[in-house]
Amino acid sequence: MEILIGILIFILGLIIGSFLNVCIYRLPLGKSIVTSPSACPACGERLRPWDLVPLFSYLFLGGKCRYCKAGISVQYPLVEALCGMLYALLYIRFGLVWPLLVYMALVSLLIVISAVDIGHMEIPNGLIIAGLVIGAAQLAASLFTPYFGVWYSYVIGFFAGGLPLLLIALFCAYVLKKDAMGGGDIKLMAFAGLIIGWRLVITSYLIGVIAGAIVGVALMSLGKRKRSDAIPFGPFLSLGVIISVFFGDAIINWYLGLVL
Numbered sequence: 517m518e519i520l521i522g523i524l525i526f527i528l529g530l531i532i533g534s535f536l537n538v539c540i541y542r543l544p545l546g547k548s549i550v551t552s553p554s555a556c557p558a559c560g561e562r563l564r565p566w567d568l569v570p571l572f573s574y575l576f577l578g579g580k581c582r583y584c585k586a587g588i589s590v591q592y593p594l595v596e597a598l599c600g601m602l603y604a605l606l607y608i609r610f611g612l613v614w615p616l617l618v619y620m621a622l623v624s625l626l627i628v629i630s631a632v633d634i635g636h637m638e639i640p641n642g643l644i645i646a647g648l649v650i651g652a653a654q655l656a657a658s659l660f661t662p663y664f665g666v667w668y669s670y671v672i673g674f675f676a677g678g679l680p681l682l683l684i685a686l687f688c689a690y691v692l693k694k695d696a697m698g699g700g701d702i703k704l705m706a707f708a709g710l711i712i713g714w715r716l717v718i719t720s721y722l723i724g725v726i727a728g729a730i731v732g733v734a735l736m737s738l739g740k741r742k743r744s745d746a747i748p749f750g751p752f753l754s755l756g757v758i759i760s761v762f763f764g765d766a767i768i769n770w771y772l773g774l775v776l
Contacts, residue, residue, distance in 0.1 A: 521612070522604050529603030530570035532624055533596035540595065540631040543640050558586035570596045591631065599627060602758070609762055614657060619761050621650050622711055626754035629704060633750035639700025644707060651710030669713040677709025677717040678702050701749050708757045716764040717757075724749070724756030 535549075541557070542549050554563045561583040567573055574593040581588060602623045610616045625647055629639050651670065658667040681702040688694055709717035728749055735741040760767070 522607055525607045526600045526604040529600030529620075530596050532603070532620075533599030533627075534568065534570040534592075536599060536624055536628050536631075537592050537595050539628045540591070540635075543628070543642065544632055544636045544638070556581045556584060556586065559584035571600075595627060595631065599624060602627075605762070618650060618654050618657075618711065622647075622708075622761070623758055625650065626757060629700075630751035630754045633700070633748040637698075637746065637748055639698070639704060639750055641703075644700070644703040647704070647707030648710065651707045654711050665713060669715070670710050673709030673712060673714040673717045674706050675709070676714040677720075678706030680721070681705055698749070701753060704750055704753055708753075712757065712761060712764070715768060716760040719760040719764045719767055720753065720756035722756070723759050724753040727755055728752035 538554065539549050541547075542552070554568060555561060556563060558581060561581070567577070567582055569576075571593050574588060577588070579588050579590070580586065603620055606616055606619050606623070610619065625643060629643050632643070633639055651674070655667060655670045658665060658670060685695075685699070685702060705717065705721070708720060712720070728747065731752070732741070732747055735747070736743060741747065
């Protein structure tokens with residue numbers, strides 16, 4: 517039964533991943549994600565249901581539009597597969613409990629944020645609002661049952677997530693006279709802290725900064741980026757949050773074991 521549930525959750529992730537691709541494409545363009553029918557970006561032909569089967573349509577069509585034969589971005593199957601895999605792993609990690617729903621919503625949101633930030637160097641406010649809604653649901657749940665921990669852990673997490681980046685942004689803007697941190701990153705970590713609490717959001721920071729530094733140095737070493745080029749930080753912060761959801765407590769306990 518557990519295997520069957522895991523398979524169903526994976527399939528749900530594929531389906532949600534298909535919708536996330538719609539969000540990634542349309543939100544930066546200001547298009548509706550619910551009213552407009554899906555169409556090929558190249559030829560504009562309306563896509564039929566059999567063209568939209570998550571992952572399998574891409575494989576069956578060989579990565580090309582059925583109608584104009586234009587190439588389909590590999591982003592589409594990657595997002596669907598990633599969402600399905602993360603959903604299944606979350607089920608394995610937490611089981612059928614409330615945090616599963618919260619973290620499924622969180623990772624879905626972070627996938628969209630990361631893809632949009634990579635493509636457009638921005639995080640739309642609509643995604644931030646969605647994150648705050650998820651955080652409010654988590655906070656409300658913590659008020660009614662001790663299963664989720666104390667409620668003020670999430671309130672502290674909101675400030676622990678957003679305040680450090682806000683202070684860095686203000687320091688760079690008014691002291692160094694340059695932009696070093698986008699407002700979207702600040703809001704991202706604020707709602708992430710509201711969802712996962714202060715302990716895990718601090719771990720997320722550390723992982724995100726380390727990952728960003730490694731990738732940044734690698735890109736500069738390969739000549740892909742200059743020191744002055746901006747690099748979207750949202751994907752690295754999102755990676756830190758996701759890793760913390762799965763392994764944050766273990767990382768914290770390991771670290772405390774080293775220093776205490």
